[in-house]
Amino acid sequence: MRQRARDLGIRIGTADTGPANAITDVAGVRVGHTTIIRGDGPLRVGEGPVRTGVTVVLPHDGVLEDEPLYAGFHWLNGNGEITGTAWIHDGGMLTTLIGLTNTHSVGVVRDTLIDLERRGRGHGSWGLPVVGETWDGVLNDIDGGHVTAAHVREAYEAATRSGPGDAVAEGNVGGGTGMICHGFKGGIGTSSRVVEGGWTVGVLLQANHGRRERLTVDGVPVRIDDVPRPVAPAAEGAGSVIAIVATDAPLLPHQCRRLAQRAGLGIARTGGAGENFSGDGFLAFSTANRGRLPSDAPGTEPPRVFQVDVLADAYLDPLFHGVIEATEEAVVNALLAAETMTGRDGVTAYALDPDRLLEFVDRR
Structure with missing residues (x-):
């Protein structure tokens, strides 16, 4: 069984984690994966080999x-796609489920999430699902259309069956199945922090970014040059990373956006730079005012006046640091959880060896 950073004695930052050290430490947030691994050998478009999947995040257990x-969004570098974020930018609200998958499967995931939300309401509804992507074409038959509506529904059902605070599978799972990070096998990673004031912040990311020679863990450069790379060094850094940030702190949309920005600092601490060909997008949402925000249809009379709880901006710094630390640790957890994978045309992405990592990073 692969280990996480803290299993190795690597403690990033100063704040404590939540019980699961995962985004699910934020009450109500749940995660489900569908992993699709099928076939070996030369690429035959439409047949495989298949190394992909889908991850669904439920921000809470209602509709x-x-x-x-309330939610906010930030692009570190925009060579990617996250649907539904234009309205989050303008309207400041998250109104749908969240999906993560490969670049060419965004459409089927988005359409299926609309169908799931319509069924949840029992009638037709308006929705702009949030679906983020990273490119898994180095290992996967990405043009083959292997992610189907059934896979999205399976990931959704897995999320609904999970309990409060459950651990989240990491590495070669869900949308992260075929991903590569810093020249090693990458994928899904997560972490959380409980900060001053008792607020919890959790991060889940799909790591498919970075260059081998820039990998840094807890401030220490990690230089492992003798492990074969799945792509030429010049091609590294052309991947992407999508991060989802959740918190129970009562935040307004502009504050959520500021939290989302700090995920980029966590990526930078591991050596990511938002390279030109990388799509690095971060979404943050707050569960604190659930049930208080208006969902009235246009034309409802009289106009609604509502009250929400808000944390003053002056008290955001602990949350900022929590996001940075949790993002950095989530990248390390993704690398440590991932297992060596051989995909299309025999291309192999090797796992980061924890013993080799500890040659550089001190135990604490």
């Missing part, structure tokens, strides 16, 4: 359109 959440 998002009926009980929206």
